[in-house]
Amino acid sequence: MIPSFSDEALYTMLCKYLLNEADAGERAWVDGWLTEHKDNQQLLDSLRKVLDTATKQQYATKADTDNSWNQLFRQLDVAETYAPPAAGKSPLRSVSVSRLWKAAAVILVLVVAATWIFLKRPSERFAGPVQATLADGSHIQLKGEASRLNVARGFNSNNRQVMLRGTASFDVAANSEQPFVVTLGSTDVLVLGTKFTVDYEPEKSTLQVHVSSGKVMVIDHNRVDSAVLTPGMLLKQKNGKDFRIAASVIDPEQKVLDFENVTLEEALKTVGELYDVQIIVDDTSLLKMSVKAKLVNEPIKNVMETMAKSVIASWEQTGDRQFHLKKGG
Template identity: 25%
Template sequence: MDKPEQPMNDDLLGKYLAGEANAAESERVRQWLGEDEVYQQEFDKFERIWETAGQVNREAPVDTDAAWLKMKSRMTATSTPASTAQAPTVPAPATPPPPFPSVETPPTDETIVRPLSGRGATPWRTYWRAAAMIALVCTLGWLAFQKYLNKPEAEVVAIQSVKTTNQKQERTLPDGTKVTLNRGSRLSFPQAFASDSREVTLSGEAFFEVTPDPARPFRIKAQGTTVQVLGTSFSVRAYDENVKVAVRTGKVEFTAKKKAVTLVKNETAAFDAAEDTIRKLPKLDVNLFSYKTGRLEFKNDRLSDVVQTLNDVYQADVQLANPGLQNCLLTVTFDDESLDHVLNVTAETLGLRVRREGSRAIFEGKGCAQ
């Protein structure tokens, strides 16, 4: 495939971040990012501004299209010595804007493609563009803060946050929903839910037992994905951008950008960030709920899969001394056992040894036939 041109159109970057770019457009952006480290750095800045503006917009709806055009006209005016630029103004809140201001193309016969940065970019134009976007975000933030200050006292809702380190924790939310938060996780939620919805933010892993309320859907925001339910029990794993959802009872909708799947009892799906897609997994792994149930079940499972499960469940560092151990098969059940006990029983069952290197545990022994 031919390499894309070095300049990159701002509109295409906006479509890519919004999840609206087609396969060809997405591939063009990815190839462009791979051409030069400078491009990736500028894109990261662009993405952070995008996300910040999106968060502000949810609190204080502003006509960001008009605001951006004001900023852009100031940039143009400043670049002409004879021109006199006026301070940008932001119009009063109107209809809710899109998540991030789109950049309109001047009415000409040809689309103008501007370099974001790096080779071929004009330094002063890059600096003015960055300054304009920062000024826009600050303006929106100020408007959001003013709106917050002017809210009636009853509308100001405090946000609570629960964080775990080496121990899991159980918490009951304001609506009665029960949450089991796994190790190394964080859950943020309002002190009181809104009258028409219930929304929380998760980083890490948690098991939810949602109190039914058809009038107020329950939503979990996790690493750019959303899980929505009315009343059910399920697990969400979101330690990084590759998010996994497993349903124990009921039904949920799992979405990421423009993609969505519906899951029912004993179904699992995973979002693959690298491929930007959601896939349903062939079967439910009951060990996904082990941090909630305390039970680990292995039925003729390969030792390589057992090790992966132990690393996930215990946030551990367990490894195999040689590839020949991957195909050893294990059938055993554990109930609320420590990692040391699980390692020792596994090694004894398979005729292996456990060697320690600090916090790392390594299975050693002869390999198993395939």
């Protein structure tokens, strides 16, 4: 079970735990969290693999120049700067920041390096529309002629990384030892085994991720933001701004929604995201009322009628893409 605080706080706590920087109380909390759901252990193991890779890279790669490290840490909003190493000492050990920040820096370097490999030296390329089966058994369906998929060199041996531009559905083969990574510009989608769809249009600065089964983690490296998506969740992002997330979405393309005793507040948030409309509720007490409904490709006016009837309310359209919900039928 994912805790109530932010995903960023969770990942920071888990990184401290894996790097042995957590205090006794924090370690006790993580130990208890691990017993709450089997997926929690998988998430921790996935993060351990990423950090282990970063640690190996940290001692295998020499720093380039003082200026390079200073630029890197400025990107991470770290005030400290790189200090030249004393003779015979590792330059990476001379940086006066925590091990957590050093690991984050190395992970950022790995992401940049991986992106360069995808762009310059992919092992396979696929152009849509096409169905493809990768070496690990994962199935991918590229949708539309503009969709492109590049597969990293060493796929299924030392990585499971692909780079996507356009729209694709993924059915990822399970492998708890090696996460499947879909790179979308500066954003990564990390997967252990699941079904999900990605629509990434860099020329429009738009991203959409929908999960059908399993769980995925979406990480925006530019904004240092992340989100964990479970079945029925839809994530949208435009112009590199905050993630917007809706739930109870069975099929975003066909607008299939399944509200099973969710609050009106959650249902309206999903409707607003999927139909790109603004819904204003005059009486906020309505927002906590329960909604149960299944909608399949309904026009927005039918959806508003269903929402209103569920909470004994009325509605009216007050703008091109704006609606009002009022208490009382």
